[in-house]
Amino acid sequence: MARQASTLHQRGQKLYQKCDFKAAIEAFSEALNQKNGDTIGVLDNRAATYSKLEQLDQARRDAKQMIKLGKNNDERGYLRCAKVLLLEGKADKALEIYAYGLKMLPADHPRRSFLQQLHDKLYDKMFVNRRDPFTALPLEVAFEILKCFSFKQVVAILRVSKTWERFFTSMPNLWMNMDLSGARGKVPWTALRAYIRRSKARITHATIKNLATASISKSLEILSRCPQLEYLELGVTYDYREFYKKFQGCKRLKTLIVSADMLVTQEYFGKFINAFPHLERIALLNVKHSPRHVHDGKWPSSLPNLKSITLAGKTQQPPGQDHEYPIYIPSLSEDLEPHTYPNLEELRLNWNPPNLDPYFFTQLSRGGALPPLRRLSLTGVSIGESFYADLPTTIEYLYLEGGMYSNFGTDDTGKTLPNLHTLMLVDLKWLTSHTLNAFLVQAQAPVQTLHVTDCVHLTGQEFLHVMKNAAPDVKLTELSIFHMFNVDDTVARYLHTHLPDLKILNLSFTNITGCSIRMFADARASDSREGARLERLRVQGCEEVSSDAVAYGRERGLEIITR
Known part of the structure; x- marks a missing residue:
């Protein structure tokens, strides 16, 4: 049987030399079916033949089988597998195969030095003439380049090497804008704490989404201790009262966006306005009515910084209470000077109750005028006859959707x-x-x-x-x-x-x-x-x-x- 396997092996080699590769494959395959032959040698020759036919997946399969058979005593599998990977343009994978072979072969193996030479030659070709851009470039230039990456990409780059991890961690300004919206899975509070520590608690922008449920409270507690926070977007389910307790001290907050995952009452709409004096934009996407109205005397008389208001409500009025809607905005239009919202540029109201409960945009019927809006969006909101007449001449963008029939004048x-x-x-x-x-x-x-x-x-x-x-x-x-x-x-x-x-x-x-x-x-x-x-x-x-x-x-x- 060994002599027959050897004969078939030699026949395949002769066919290979004559460039009859298909016939050589058949001879090598038949030799592998015989016992007591040089299995690794036959696989090596067949892998080489597959490579000539550009069937690299088959060649790689034979090479891996060679490694499996001679993992600790035969270098040929590592050499052939690396060669196939180089033909596929996967130099990094080939380098890994060389390194794996050096790890598995004993130090006194006669062909180990040859494997080491190939490894070093490929390594030099890949890396010796390259320089780490983040160490070669001036710090200012490197930082400008890094600002082009998203937060998710920066986190991924951390894993490239320990050198890059230390370099990125040493740049607090790179971590001042934390955006978890691109996370593949649920983010634990420990990861959020690590990001904040890298910013030295100087984080200014935070988009909080994809948090593990058990981590929400702890994460918000840590985030609320960042004194320079200016932008906060929340996409988590949480109690609005607990949120207010934690963040009412963030006096620098300029933008607050709360998704529909967190329900907020009218009363706390007013509290947010009062708690954040520098607020420029507020968006509450799930507002409900509360017995305590937002216009109970505690609404500020002037909000000169506020530029954008977005309110969305879908809960109906509780039975037996005064007719009031959660998307009501006190003093939106008035005769008095100065106007409560002298610099309001954007107003978005979205009314979508589960059952028909029309919301009328009646605040213009009191003889006043809207602030100098540039963008106005009303969804599910009915308008009155004076709507066109009362539109500010500054309006640039107007979106109207739904709402009950109105006598448009x-x-x-x-x-x-x-x-x-x-x-x-x-x-x-x-x-x-x-x-x-x-x-x-x-x-x-x-x-x-x-x-x-x-x-x-x-x-x-x-x-x-x-x-x-x-x-x-x-x-x-x-x-x-x-x-x-x-x-x-x-x-x-x-x-x-x-x-x-x-x-x-x-x-x-x-x-x-x-x-x-x-x-x-x-x-x-x-x-x-x-x-x-x-x-x-x-x-x-x-x-x-x-x-x-x-x-x-x-x-x-x-x-x-x-x-």
Whole structure:
């Protein structure tokens, strides 16, 4: 049997020399089926043959089998495996195989020195001519580079080497912005403590998410002792009263964002405002009514630092109590000077109760005016007749979604909105051609982004009528008429012809056909500058659009989204 195995082995070697690699593989494989042969030698030759055929996965499998058979006394498996890995472009893995072989072979092994030479040669090639960038570069330059990494990446880089760990730990400024939102798993409080220690408790920004439940209380206790904390975003479930007790001493806090995981009452909304005098932005995404109102005399008379308020409420009014809503904001509009919110730029109110319980934006009906807002977002909020008239002329972004039917009134005094560049109107039962005309024509607003979505009382033809009245003052670059009735190729052709600046268009759930896609695609490929040259077109739910038309558009560089 040994003689037969040897004969087959020799036959395979001769076939290899003749470059008949497939026949050589068959001979080596047959030799392995015989007993008492040089198994490691045959595997070595077969691995070399597989490498010639570029079947490197098979070659690597034979090499690993060689290592298994001769782990402590035969260097050939380590040599062959490393060679295959180098062919695969995995020099780092090859170096690990050499190091593993040196560890497993005895010191007096006759071929150990050869293995050591190959290891050292590869190591020199990989590392000797390289320098650690964080030690070669000036400290200021290295720090600027590190600031480009996310917090998650910085934590990962710590594990590269002990040298890098010491270097990173020696830079407290690198740890002043702690963001746990990218953590793969639940973060223990000990990790958070380590991050804070690296900042020498000088952390200024903290995004607290993905904490292990048992670690939440301890983590917040440690974080509350950081005197320079300015930005805090919480995405954990915790008692709002305990949170207030821990953090009321953080007087430097400028931004507080509390996710819907933590319920906060009206009363504590007021307490947060009072506790943090330098607050510029507050966002509470799950506010509920409480018997003690936020406007019980303890609300500050002036909040000059506050620039952004976001409140979201979904809990209904408890039975038997006065009609009050958790997203109520005291003194939002008033005649008195100075205004309570002289520098408020952004206001977002989101009302989403489990059952129908309408919230009316009535604070403008008291004869006052809103602060100099730049961004206003109302979701599920009904507005009154004076809404348009009372909008501040500083408004740049307006988002209105849902809310019960309102008698929307327009300003007969010729009021304009000269700064309004983004207008988003979603699921508004009161939106008609008359009210849209007020925003686009009467307001003389330089709108660039317009979304009119799911507004059932506005048809495609009525929309075109408004657009014709607004032309040429309106220079849209982004338009969405998602789910608008009677929008077809005729409407699309008008948009293409009369909105030459248009770059993004959403015609989802309309009656357009592939003709519209071809029209927009051909415009991109044409040298003519007439008509819109779209970059992105969304046609989700357009049943008359064929896959061929979509492929045609994409071939001409038009990004088409179908789902």
